[in-house]
Amino acid sequence: MHTPKQKTKPAKIGVVLTDPEDWTTQTFLENIEKRGAKPVPLNLSTLSASVSTTDFSIFSADLRDVELDAIIVRDVGISLSLEQISFKFDLLRQFETSMPVMNSSAAIQNSANKFFSFYLFKRAHLPIPRTTITPELDVALKAIETFECVIAKPIFGSQGEGILKFESSQPDLEPKLTALLKERGVLYLQQFVPNPGRDIRVFVVGEEAIGAIYRVSVGGSFISNLSQGGTPVACEVTEEMQELAVRATKAVGADFAGVDLIEGEEGLFVLEVNATPSGKGINRACGIDVTERIVDLLFERLD
């Protein structure tokens, strides 16, 4: 165990959060405290900045300056506007100039973006399902004809929300796609990977896959997210899982991640990297505390 450099003044570690009751949030705070440091809960929606020619400060609602040695991001949260989300990430970018921030704003943004992350995965030679992103109905119809069975996802979606399935043979395909295009402005269409009714969530911290769970979908659903009723079941990390998950995490520039893999007939595909993953499911299924390992990694950086 490492101890903070100055014993008289414990390191202050900001934990970016939105829900103080969340399991992952709480265990981050507890593990920081166990290391003899001071955890500082930080909701980015409540921070202000003051800038002048000579001064710069970030302060909280009680007008106290935010002074930290490092930051762990649990959850940036939803935002009301483009300006608000941008301000939150710019606060993080600003913190990054003077302290370790895990995960970085760039890693979180890369991961949250299902188009740009796929571009990064392709560049890293990772196996991914064929995907077409288009604002054009004709291009969308052509992609579905080629892929035969397609999953449509929001580019910035999470927790299995807004995911739909289309078959090239379904008679109402064109009106359904037209309506979806009107709603989303752009369609993200991915070839459906036939699978055993589950996906795999591998947890990576640093260069290591520290554990994994199957998420088994229920009631014939094709979505296995825990927030959609999926059940976490312990999964042994194979060499293939370890290798793909670590490479995918690196591709987006994350220090830790939950990497979603799906078992295709010819091997594993990467579905996404989540750079603000919940640690609750794997704790329940395997007894592994991912937050402890993440906090350890942060202290290695601080030393």
Ligand SMILES: Nc1ncnc2c1ncn2[C@@H]1O[C@H](COP(=O)(O)OP(=O)(O)O)[C@@H](O)[C@H]1O
């Ligand atoms: N191409 C695909 N083929 C088969 N199932 C998929 C595919 N893409 C997603 N799924 C299912 O939908 C779930 C959610 O997809 P994912 O890309 O991880 O988005 P989210 O960010 O909403 O979790 C996956 O965990 C998996 O169960």
Ligand SMILES: [Mg+2]
């Ligand atoms: Mg997912």
